[in-house]
Structure formats: structure tokens, C-alpha cells
Amino acid sequence: MNSPEPRSDSPRISYRLAIASTLSAGAALLLAVVLLIIVEFFTLRSTLLDETRVKAAVIADNVSAALVFQDAQATGEIIRTLRASSIVEGAAAIDGDGVTLASYPQDFAIVPPDMQRFRQEDHQFSLQRLEMLAPVKHNGERIGSLYVAVSMSALHRQLAVFALVSLSIAVLAMLVAYTLLSRVRHSVRQAEQKLTHLAHVDAVTGLANRNAFNERLEFAIREAGQFQETVAMLLLDLDNFKQVNDTLGHQAGDELLRVIGQRIVRTLRREDFVARLGGDEFAVILRNVSARSEAMQVCTKLVDTIALPVPIEGHDFFVTASIGVAFFPDDGEDSKTLTRNADTAMYQAKIAGKNAFELFLPAMNASVKKRVSMETCLRGALQNGELSLHYQPKIDLMSGALLGFEALLRWKNEQMGGMVSPADFIPVAEDSGLIVPIGEWVIQQSLADLRRWNEGRRKKLHIAVNLSARQLKVDGIARRIAQLVAESAVPAEWLELELTESMVMENVHAQIETFQELRKFGVRLAIDDFGTGYSSMSYLKRLPIDTLKIDRSFVNELPKNNNDLAIATAIVALGHSLGLTVVAEGIETEAQADALLNLGCDIGQGYLYAKPMPADRITQYLSVLKLRP
């Protein structure tokens, strides 16, 4: 399934290339050897000629007197000294009349030699022998000739040995060269393979990387186009990976990526393809998908498998994945469009609450566009004064007295069609990071308003402000908030920060210090939407919180829904047993208020008492309250 390297060149071809280059080198070497042999032949022949000429000259000189005196015996003796040379086949002394005076050996077959052949040269080469006719001179006059025949067989033997040695050396050199060459070729190929590997494999997970993924996607699309098949492309992003990385360091983060990578691989079929594109982003190619439901099944399995706890350094970590799916050819005919649409679908899955998958729909592009333009507008919102705060009163259930307000952010933008729902723009603000300056503004503004309202009040009111997860990650957020409080010149305990249950529990040990610091400055802390997430009781005990807020979903059907009643009862009991104040939100009827009061809930908030109101209306509201007895 995961073979990120593309098929390398056929080894047969490279083998043939090696053979061909070796053969051509061999041919060149053979030619060189042949030329060397020819040169050697002429060198040897010329040496033989010189030696024979010297020998003949010496004998001719010695024999001159014997020739003059016609002393055949002495002539024979002198000629016979040539016996010492093994290559001499025979010799003869011939007088001025061409008569052989003496020869060696006695029965030398080619004596008398054919003198006609020596007209111009003093020697004559044939295949078997070299014949030499040296003049015998006496007092400067030629008085006869000395004929010497030398065998060529020794020369031939020498030449054969030379050829054999040369060829052996050439063959040896070829072997050595071939060995070296193939070794070099081998290491080059290895280096190439390593480079290809590096270029196509993600070092952390061992999966294919973005590079390999792009190649594979192109290939899958081409193939599917030919066979009219469907390809599903899954883009998978881990939802809360950054927290693990930030908390435990990169090594643990890498380990997490490896585990997730293995889980993805195990979930898929052999022919599917997985790559890590970078960061916490993975991609999957499912080839030959018969139905959309098939891809959906795979996605369900992936979401479930990834959500299982990952044990790292003794702790269980929970990461979830958001998956976007796009199909070839329905959602895109090329890899670029396909990738972009899968990304859009993934984005949609994130918006929809993460830990889920979404199939791409053309409408998503519109929603993404809307989101992008919303972000653009939101950037200017603060400066343009488009943001405002609404305040919802919080009431003591027992006495009905006003205790404070929850500050709620509102955004009005003409371009976006007037009022924009916080459910729409808060996620955008969080994703873009705009929530940080906006959140600070909320604290400043609400504290300023509160200071005005508390002026001259005996029983001071407090204000609850929602803090987003994104804000909590800002370095030194506790000190920043303390500074804002100080700038507003109000006591810190007037401010209560509301954090959602899931936000607190998601990465509780990373944030516990921030909470403790905030608490030290005097700021109060509340857990919002309690009951919707998963709270660890042991953490709940250790966290420096003051308040629990029962989620409105448990309040809606009170007092009729027994389940909700049971949950509300349990939360109140839990809160009180931990010494916390319990707040119920979304109270709309007297019956709900009565039920909560009976359960012992301390504070209530909802339309029954008051809707959220802009600041000027609150001033009015307060003045009306004052008139009451």
C-alpha cells in the first residue's frame, strides 16, 4: 500500500548498458593489444635483423682469410661457431664465383641459396626464416659472401608469449575495470535510491510525503480516467494535535503522529495510499471506489480509530480528526481541484464540530467564501465600532436579588446583513486569532460599564465574561487579564471568567497553572455548559474554580423531564459538595425556577428575569430596580 518510491529504471536495462560499455571498452582494448602486437612484431624482427647482421659481419670478417686461402676446413670451422646461437639454422661461405666453400650443417638443405633474391637487400624475410647475405671483404674488396639462415620460430614464440601476456593483462584490466565500474554504478544507484526515498518519504512517520502523494494522486486520477473508475481523496487533519505538541514537546508529538499514521494504515485496504502532508495533516487515496458510502465507511472507521486514546509517556492522549472527502471525477477532474475541495470539506467538518468527516458539496465553496468574507469584515469590526456588549442579569434564586451580569458579544455589520450570530462569527474569530484583541476589548468594556453601575451601590454587582480556548493559549494571559483589571481600576473579584467544560478538560494539566495564577490575582472562575463535556472529578476537585453553570439543555425541560431533573440534581449536589456556587442558565418559566430553587441551585439567569440588554438599557433597568421596594 505504501510504496512511495516510483518504479526505478529497469535493472535489466542498466545491466545491458554496463555490458555494452564493457564490450566497447573491450573492443578498444583488443584493438590496442593487436596494434601493440604488430609493433612488437616489427620491433622483434628489426632486433633479430640487427643481431643477425652483427653475427654475420663478425663471421664474415673472421672467415675472410680462410676464403682467400681457399681453406675449406678452416672456413667450415669458423662458420660452425654459429652453432652457439640456437636460432641459426645454417650458414655457408660462398666465394667470389658463387661456389660454396663450406657450409654448416654439412647437409644444409637450402645451400646453395638463391642469390638472385638478394639483389637489393642484404636480407630476406620469409615466414619460417630470415636469410642474410653478408659480404666477405678483403682489403676492401668483396671476395665472397657469407650466407646465414636464422629461424623465425623463436621470434614467433616470443610474439605469442607477448600476445598472450598482453591479452591476459587486457582481460585482467577489463575485469578490474568492470568490477570497479559496477561498484561505482551500484553506489550511485544506492545514492539515487536514497535520494528518491528522502524525496518521497516523511521522516517522522515513514509514510509517503506530500511530494509522493502528489505523484500518486496524479497517477490515480490518470488511471481512473482511463478505466472510468472513481477515486476518493481524503484530507485528514488532527483537531487538537497542537496542544500535545505544545504541552509535551515535539518528540511526543512525533510519537503521536507515528501512532496515528499506523492506525490510518491499518484501517485501510492494501491498495489504498496514505501520506503525511505535513504538520498534523494526512491524506488518503482510495482507488476504485464503487460507491460514496464505501468512502464514508472508511471515514467512520478512521474517525473512530483515531479517537481512541494514545498512550504517550504514561498518559492517555485524546486526539480527534476532521476528514474532508472529495471524489474524482464528480468533485474535480484534476488533482488541484480535488485537493482544494477535499480541503473545503475538511474545513466544513471542523466547523461542524470536529471529530467528524464531511463529503464535499458544491455549496461548501459558497460557505467557505462566506466565512472568508466574514473574517475580512471582522478584522475591521473593532475599529469601526461594530462590536457591542449585551448584558444578561443574574439573579439570586432565593431572594430574587440582582447579583450581576453575563456579558455577551454582539456584532452588527451591514455588509454581512446586519446582526451576525455569535455562533457564526465566534468560530471565525477563534480560527483567525481575532478573538484575542476582541476578548480584551470585552473585558475592558464590560469592566468599564460595571464600574459605572456599581458606583454608589452598597451591594456590588459582578460581571461574567466568556473566555475562549484560543485566548487561554496566549502566553501570559493571566497577567494580561490582571493588567486589564488593574487598568479598569476595579477589584478583581468583580470579574468572573467563564470557560466551557470541554475547553477546561481538554488539556487540563497544561492550563491548571493559568487558572491558579488567575485565581491568585483574585479573578473568579466559572465552568460553563457543565454536564455537556466529560469532567474528571479529580481535576474538578483540584481546579481553583468558584462556580458551575448548568447547561441550558438540562434546564429546558425541567421539571417534567426526569432525566434532566436527575442531572441537575447531581450537578447541584456535586457543586455544593465541592463548595462551589451553582448557576442555571436559560430559565424561561416560573416552574423551571421553582424546580431549580428546590434543588438548591443558587443563581439563575434567563428570559424569565431579563433578556440580554445593551448597556444603556441596563442603566435604565438598574434605575427601575432601585424604585422597587
Place this chain on the structure above:
Amino acid sequence: MRSPSRLLAAVRALLVLATPQAFAQAPEHDLKAAFIYNFIQFTQWPDAAMKGGTINLCSSPGTMLNMALQGIAGKTAHGRTIAIVPLAGAAPGDCHVVVVTEDDRGRAAMVRKIAGTGAVLSITDDPEILREGLLIGMALDGKRIVFTIDNSRAVTAGLVLSSRLLRLARSVQ
């Protein structure tokens, strides 16, 4: 190969130009004359001994050998012409070569005097006169002419006989 006729042919080849009449002479003396000419050719005289333009060969007239020697008169050796000079009229120092025969036994004292003075190549075919201290002695061995050389005397006399010649001698003293 070593038949006498061939040998003769060779000798004739040497003498043919100089003495056409030598053909009529007894082959033995012609051969001896040819050998003497060759001896001269393989002998080197000290420069001091070679003053005139000729090589003087002293021999008693009237002998068969003397007649044969006429055949080499006028031939050149060492760039000089060979002249036949009567032995009787010669003074010590006149002769470069002395050839004596059996007929000169009576003039042993004179031969000794002329041959023993200076660089003189003395040659004889008479074993008796050879004993007087002559350098080269010729003899007949069957139909071949062989010779002996007294090289130590030659060296004393200041003559250099070619090693090639010495090689051909039957004995060298």
C-alpha cells in the same frame, strides 16, 4: 667441395689478370706464389720499413718458384706495387719479403743476414732452410699447401701477421 680442381680454379681467379702464362706453370709453384701474395696481404710492416713505393720481394732468379712469382710482380698490396728483386744483389734492408727455396741452401749465410736484418717476411718451401730461422714455411700435404708460422720471430722482427692468417697455419710458434 674440396676437390683440387676447385682449388685451382680459385687460385687461377687470383692470378688470372697478372700472369696469364701462369696457367702453363706447374700448379704447385703457382699455388705457392699465390700463397706468398696472400701472406704479404695479411702482413703488416712497420712504417719505418716502408720507405719506397714498392714492396721488394727478394728471390733467387732461375728457380721454378721465382718464375711463378713473376706472376705477382706488379700487383699491389698495402697500396704498393710488388717488385721482384734478385736475392743475390740485395743488401740487408733492401728486402721486405725474402723467398728462398731448396736452391738457396748454399747461400744460407747470406739468407740469414738479409732475412735476419729488420722487418723482413721470410718464406721458404724447404724444411732445411726453414731451420735457419725463417718465419713462414710452406709444405705440400697431398695436393694442399699447408704452412707454419714462427710468430715470435715475426714479432721480434717488428712484423704483425694477421690473426686470420695465424688461424690458418698448421702450427704457430
